[in-house]
Structure formats: structure tokens, C-alpha cells
Amino acid sequence: xxxxxxxxxxxxxxxxxxxxxxxxxxxxxxxxxxxxxxxxxxxxxxxxxxxxxxxxxxxxxxxxxxxxxxxxxxxxxxxxxxxxxxxxxxxxxxxxxxxxxxxxxxxxxxxxxxxxxxxxxxxxxxxxxxxxxxxxxxxxxxxxxxxxxxxxxxxxxxxxxxxxxxxxxxxxxxxxxxxxxxxxxx
Amino acid sequence: xxxxxxxxxxxxxxxxxxxxxxxxxxxxxxxxxxxxxxxxxxxxxxxxxxxxxxxxxxxxxxxxxxxxxxxxxxxxxxxxxxxxxxxxxxxxxxxxxxxxxxxxxxxxxxxxxxxxxxxxxxxxxxxxxxxxxxxxxxxxxxxxxxxxxxxxxxxxxxxxxxxxxxxxxxxxxxxxxxxxxxxxxxxxxxxxxxxxxxxxxxxxxxxxxxxxxxxxx
Numbered sequence: 043x044x045x046x047x048x049x050x051x052x053x054x055x056x057x058x059x060x061x062x063x064x065x066x067x068x069x070x071x072x073x074x075x076x077x078x079x080x081x082x083x084x085x086x087x088x089x090x091x092x093x094x095x096x097x098x099x100x101x102x103x104x105x106x107x108x109x110x111x112x113x114x115x116x117x118x119x120x121x122x123x124x125x126x127x128x129x130x131x132x133x134x135x136x137x138x139x140x141x142x143x144x145x146x147x148x149x150x151x152x153x154x155x156x157x158x159x160x161x162x163x164x165x166x167x168x169x170x171x172x173x174x175x176x177x178x179x180x181x182x183x184x185x186x187x188x189x190x191x192x193x194x195x196x197x198x199x200x201x202x203x204x205x206x207x208x209x210x211x212x213x214x215x216x217x218x219x220x221x222x223x224x225x226x227x228x
Numbered sequence: 229x230x231x232x233x234x235x236x237x238x239x240x241x242x243x244x245x246x247x248x249x250x251x252x253x254x255x256x257x258x259x260x261x262x263x264x265x266x267x268x269x270x271x272x273x274x275x276x277x278x279x280x281x282x283x284x285x286x287x288x289x290x291x292x293x294x295x296x297x298x299x300x301x302x303x304x305x306x307x308x309x310x311x312x313x314x315x316x317x318x319x320x321x322x323x324x325x326x327x328x329x330x331x332x333x334x335x336x337x338x339x340x341x342x343x344x345x346x347x348x349x350x351x352x353x354x355x356x357x358x359x360x361x362x363x364x365x366x367x368x369x370x371x372x373x374x375x376x377x378x379x380x381x382x383x384x385x386x387x388x389x390x391x392x393x394x395x396x397x398x399x400x401x402x403x404x405x406x407x408x409x410x411x412x413x414x415x416x417x418x419x420x421x422x423x424x425x426x427x428x429x430x431x432x433x434x435x436x437x438x439x440x441x442x443x444x445x
Contacts, residue, residue, distance in 0.1 A: 050310075050313075051257075063299070065299060068300050068303055068304070070303070070307050071250065071253055071283055071284075071287060071307060071311060072253055072307060072311075073250050075303075089306065090303060090306070093302075093306060183412055183429065184410050184418060184426060184427065184428045185426065185428075186424060186425065187398065187425040187426060187427060188424055192445065195398050195425075195445060199398070202396070202427065203396035203397065203398075203427070206427075207392065207394070207395055207396060210394055210412070
């Protein structure tokens with residue numbers, strides 16, 4: 043699947059903004075947003091926050107987990123743990139990318155946050171590659187992938203599923219050969 | 229006083245309608261993901277699609293009444309575009325599958341128990357049949373009629389492309405599920421905890437995808 047589709051799904055997550063206009067509740071199909079009061083924080087989906095920000099109608103407040111201390115803690119935890127640790131959001135990488143790109147000026151320490159998130163992503167991706175390698179070599183047929191986020195899963199698609207599909211084909215071809223040899227001897 | 233009461237009841241109405249529309253939207257997004265990742269075509273969700281299209285039409289009527297530069301109109305239009313994208317992507321994915329597996333899908337539909345709900349909507353079924361007919365005409369006019377007589381037959385079963393239901397898929401369990409038989413093993417079973425994520429052969433979980441017990445991701 044195209045990464046932009048994952049991003050599309052990630053844009054449904056909510057984020058706090060501070061609007062600079064007044065507006066009553068908007069009854070959207072996906073749920074109502076507002077009321078908007080100038081200067082008061084309100085939760086809206088990211089796609090809406092981005093568009094308001096681009097029209098300079100709001101200031102975006104950082105997601106709670108997007109601060110440098112907690113990210114560095116997470117980074118250390120991710121390094122220590124053999125398994126994947128739970129991320130604050132199933133779309134942490136795309137979410138932070140979108141918000142940092144569009145609201146660079148609203149988010150203090152934006153560059154360090156970006157680096158930190160990227161570090162976490164790198165650690166997790168290298169962990170992922172190692173475990174995929176081990177999993178394929180162990181000829182497993184099922185694996186549990188808890189705490190892997192949407193973008194991470196998408197990054198090993200189509201490689202991992204296809205590799206497993208091919209292994210299965212080779213296996214069943216071998217089986218077929220053995221069976222036919224067997225029946226041949228009979 | 230009267231006016232404020234009216235306002236409130238209006239709000240209530242809206243609140244209720246919104247709840248169902250919201251769930252319908254979530255469900256169609258789930259169906260979209262499932263359809264994207266499942267190798268075979270899944271039972272159609274035309275109820276959801278129709279419901280959403282109605283919502284969109286209704287909302288468009290409302291938005292028309294707003295001033296063009298009204299911020300609300302803008303926000304509504306953005307949301308409508310997003311929803312329309314999901315619906316068309318969902319329907320397009322199904323059409324792609326129908327084009328790829330036409331013969332297989334048609335024979336599945338034919339052999340389905342009449343008590344069971346068909347997987348294709350009447351429109352999709354018509355599309356599949358016409359597609360097959362056009363394919364046959366194309367083959368005949370372009371190639372087959374110029375072949376020696378004993379090769380002129382359009383052999384449907386040789387054209388059949390079947391989806392690989394043994395393909396591996398990623399999924400999240402919506403509820404606790406016990407006793408999923410691991411394919412290729414002798415009765416080896418695994419359990420899915422609620423909310424856990426897995427990679428496994430599609431054939432092992434196809435029935436769970438269709439019943440909504442797991443979500444493909």
C-alpha cells in the first residue's frame with residue numbers, strides 16, 4: 043500500500059489547536075468539531091488542523107508525547123528492550139512528520155523532536171529487519187507483531203508476505219515431488 | 229423559550245444521525261482496508277456504501293445553502309472529499325479484483341448456496357458478465373478466428389485466474405479468538421488476544437475477516 047494511504051489514515055488522529063476565530067460546532071459526518079473560541083484550545087482531526095494552519099487560522103499544539111524528554115525516554119526503552127515497545131500512537135511517525143512540517147513555528151524544539159522520532163524509527167526498523175530475518179530463517183508460518191505501528195507494518199510489505207508466499211510455494215512443490223516419488227515406488 | 233427548545237431538539241436529531249453516520253463511516257473504512265489486503269473478493273457492503281452516499285448527498289445539499297467563503301462550507305467539503313475518496317477506492321479495488329479473477333468469481337457466485345448472500349452486488353455481477361463477454365469477443369476477433377479450426381475454442385477453464393488464498397496477511401484481532409488452526413501443520417492451534425497483531429496465511433483467517441472478528445491491516 044502506498045505510504046500516503048497510511049498517512050491518510052493517520053490524519054484522522056486528533057490534535058489540539060488554538061483557533062484565532064469564533065465558530066459554532068460543525069457537525070461533520072465523522073463526528074462534530076468545535077465550538078471554536080479564539081484563544082481556547084480545541085481538539086480537531088489532523089487533516090483539519092493542517093488546513094486551518096495553512097490558512098493561518100490556528101496555532102497547533104504539540105501532541106503530548108511529542109516532547110523531547112518523553113521521546114528520549116522512549117528511545118532508551120526501545121534500545122533496552124528486545125521486543126517492540128508500545129508507541130504513543132499507531133501513527134507516530136506519520137503524525138509527527140505532518141505536524142512538524144506544517145507547524146514548525148508552533149512547536150518548540152521542533153528539530154530535536156524530529157531527530158528523536160527519527161532515531162526511534164531507525165532503532166525499530168533495524169530491530170524489525172533482524173526479527174524478520176530470524177523469522178524467515180526459522181521457517182515460521184505465523185508471527186505476533188504487537189506494538190508494530192501502521193507505517194512499520196507497511197514498510198515490510200510486500201517483502202515479508204511475498205517471501206513467505208514464495209517459501210510456501212517451494213515447500214509445497216517439494217512435498218508434491220516427495221509424494222509423487224512415493225507413489226511412483228509403490 | 230420555544231425557540232430554544234426547538235434548537236435543542238434539532239441538536240438531538242443531529243446528534244443521533246451523526247452517531248450512525250460516524251459508525252457507518254468507520255465500518256466502510258474497515259471494509260476498504262479488508263478489501264485492499266484480502267487476496268479474494270469479500271462479501272459486498274452495498275448497504276454501507278448506499279448509506280454513506282446518502283449522507284454525502286444530504287450534506288452537499290446543506291453545504292450549498294452556506295456562503296461559498298464560509299469556513300464551515302470549506303471544512304464540510306474537505307471532509308466530503310475524504311469520504312468520497314475512501315468509497316471510490318473501495319469500489320475500485322473490488323472492480324480490479326473482478327477484472328483479474330472474473331471467471332473464478334463468476335463460477336463462485338454461481339455455485340453459491342441460494343440461501344447465502346451473494347458476494348457481488350447486482351451491478352458488479354453485470355459488470356463481471358459483460359467483462360467476460362467482451363474478453364471472449366476480443367480473443368475471438370483478434371486471434372482465435374485466425375487459428376486452425378481445432379484451436380478456435382475459447383477455453384474458459386484455461387483462462388481462470390484464481391486468487392492466492394494462501395497469501396500472508398497482517399491482521400489485528402477485534403476480539404479474543406481461540407483455536408485458529410495454523411495452516412500446514414497438524415492441528416496446531418493458536419489464540420489471538422484482543423487487540424493483538426499477527427501475520428498469517430489468509431486461508432486460516434478468511435472466515436474471521438468475513439465475520440468481522442479480525443481486521444486486516
